[in-house]
Structures are given as C-alpha cells and as structure tokens.
Amino acid sequence: MWQLYQFPLCPFSRKVRLLLGEKGEGYELVRESPWDQRDEFLDMNPAGQTPVLVDKVGGLVLIDSAAICDYLEETIERATMLPGTAAHRAEIRRLAVWFDHKFHDEVVRPLMYERMEKRLVHRLSPDAKALREAMRLANSHLDYVDWLLDHRRWMAGPLFSLADLAAAAHISVADYLGGIDWRGHDRTRHWYAGMKSRPSFRPLLSERMEVVGPPDHYDKVDF
C-alpha cells in the first residue's frame, strides 16, 4: 500500500491523488506540514516539499509530483493519463507544467501564503493588495483555459489527461482559498463541474485545512 505524505491544500499532492484515484490505486494519507521542516521528513526528501510517495514494503521513496506521476504512468498501464502520440504527450506535459509552475507561482502560491501560511505560521493577516493581484492573474488564467476549452474537448486535446488533473488540482486549491471568481468563465466552470463529479476528485472536496475554510460553493458540483 502506498503512503502519500501531503497536506489537504497541497496542489501537487492533489494532482498525485487524482492520478492514483483515476488508476484505481489504493493509498493512505500521511499528514505532513512542510513548513515545520521536520527532520525525519527532510531526511526522506532534502527538498523538504510534499508530495512524497512511499512504498513501505519495497522501500521505494518517490519524490516530486512530476517524477511520481511519470513513475505511476510507467508502472501502471491502466487508465493512462498520457494518451496519444509523442506530440500529444508534449502538449499534455506543457499544460501540466503551466499549472504546476505558472498558475502555481502567480495564483496558488500567493493565495496560500496570504490566506494560509501567514495565519498558520506567522500569525499575520493577509495583504489585500497581494490577494487582489493573485485574483486578477487567476482571472487571466481562466480566460486562457476558456479559450483552450473552446477549441478542445479536454484541457490538452480530445482525450482526458494529466493536464486535466494538474489544472483541477491547482484550480481547486485556488477556489478553496477564495481566489476564483467564476463569473464569465462558463467554459471552464462546465469543465470543472465535470472534474468535481469524478470519483477520484470527490474525497478531496470533503477535506478541510485548519484555520482556513472554503467558500460555500467550493464542494458543490453544481455551483
């Protein structure tokens, strides 16, 4: 049985959980708060970040969400999340990276810092200007996603893929933190409603982070 070191709002852990869920692979959660910099966790992953996926029986320790997803894709054939040709996979990977880095750096990271980490670790209030800027950038990103979904069935093309999982993971954390204004983004909203109703996604929506709660619409499939 896999053990996944994570915390409820870690978007990278969410991506891995969605992949494990889609593949029907069992796992148990181990709560890890990377900001605590626990020695045992740093010994396991010197980068100090979640997620880490551990196979206790085989002694395998997998680190970094992209490396974990590639490992799971290579070793579990069912429900591939990198379908199609090499060119299709390049587009899937481009968009997974888009969400893991660009969307994360511009939207998720500042929202998490202002709304969660500041309160949890530093006992400070969020900065309204930083929150407004993250929400403004979230809106631009959703314009881009609207455009993609105007041209494609799923995020990266005709087939459901890792790009959808990465997008849903990061958007769900931004939504939990009140960073998404859904007005005017019907295409993305429709896609996200579909994501929310998948069995792989539903367990994530019921979990809560201490000190910060989600808006009312967060866990509703019809929102």
Next chain:
Amino acid sequence: MWQLYQFPLCPFSRKVRLLLGEKGEGYELVRESPWDQRDEFLDMNPAGQTPVLVDKVGGLVLIDSAAICDYLEETIERATMLPGTAAHRAEIRRLAVWFDHKFHDEVVRPLMYERMEKRLVHRLSPDAKALREAMRLANSHLDYVDWLLDHRRWMAGPLFSLADLAAAAHISVADYLGGIDWRGHDRTRHWYAGMKSRPSFRPLLSERMEVVGPPDHYDKVDF
C-alpha cells in the same frame, strides 16, 4: 532540422542543447530574449519562456524544457538519458527537477537577475547582498552534489543521465555569472570537468552573452 529558440545563458535551453548533442541530433539556434516579450514569440509560447523547439517541416512546436526532453527521449531511441528501471528514472527526474527548480530559484535566477537582467533591461547595478546570498546557497547545493557523487558514479546513479545534463546546464550558468566558488568541492569539480570535455558541451562554453562576461576559468576544462 530543429530550430531552438533560446539565449546563451538560458539554463533550460542549455539542458535541451546538451540532450540534442548527446543524441547527435542537429539543430540551429534562433536568438530569443524572453524579456522583450516579442509578440510573435508570445503567439508561439503564451508562457513567454525559452526554450521552444520547432520543427518547421512538420509544423511541430514543443514548449517547456521538461516536455521537450521527454519528447526527444520518446522519439529518439539512441543515447537514452533516462536509463534503467522506472525507479531509476524517478531518481533521475527528481534530480533534474531539483536543478530546474530548487537550484534555479535559489541560485541561477537571482544571479541572472542581478548580473544580467538588471544591467540589460533596467540599467541598474547588482545588489551585493542578493549576490552573496545566491553564492551562499550555491555553496550548500555543491555540498549536496559532493555528497551525491561520493555515493554514485553519476548524479543520479551508476549511469549517465538527464540529471547530469540538468545539473551541468544550471551549474554552467551560475559559473558563467561568477556564482560558484569551486574551493572545497573537488568531487563536483571533477565531475564538472568531465562534463565540460564532452562534445555536447563544448559549443556552449564558447558562447558569450552581451553586457556580462564569464570569469577566466569558465571555459577551461582544467580549472
């Protein structure tokens, strides 16, 4: 023939060039300065970042260095840079990500901002404190690399891999920008001397970026 959109000090483009070189795959360089935010480049890659690898004949546009490397690995069998088992590949990928993100964010990005971008774009002088902090972190990273190479023939294990290419790409840019103090890092220095002598690496070492030159030892294999 591939066209690679890049600039001489882009570490991600260097990683792709090293991979193309190791595979013996021909390519031509197209100079792109991402900070110019050229419209035609943004149309090609809305993330606005180098590298972009284009196959003019097939009309294929590949974006993001990790997605490009995976594409090249999948389509060109010779000289695999992801050798071994799925677990070996996970370790290769963990370390490629380590350099592409942790080393880049802590060392390469601040060095590039202070020593190159500030002068080139903003006509400002570098901040000595920021440079010192980047060099301090570079030193910690090299301690970690020394430790890895005490236990392994190459960066990620017994076989030469993408982890070596990623490490060499980022370390070479940090070295060009004067951010590496090699004293006390004989293990890493020995490994890096080997990297510098590879045919894939030599063309990179002769190139220069405008406004900022490298230290004397930069292009010497014996340094």
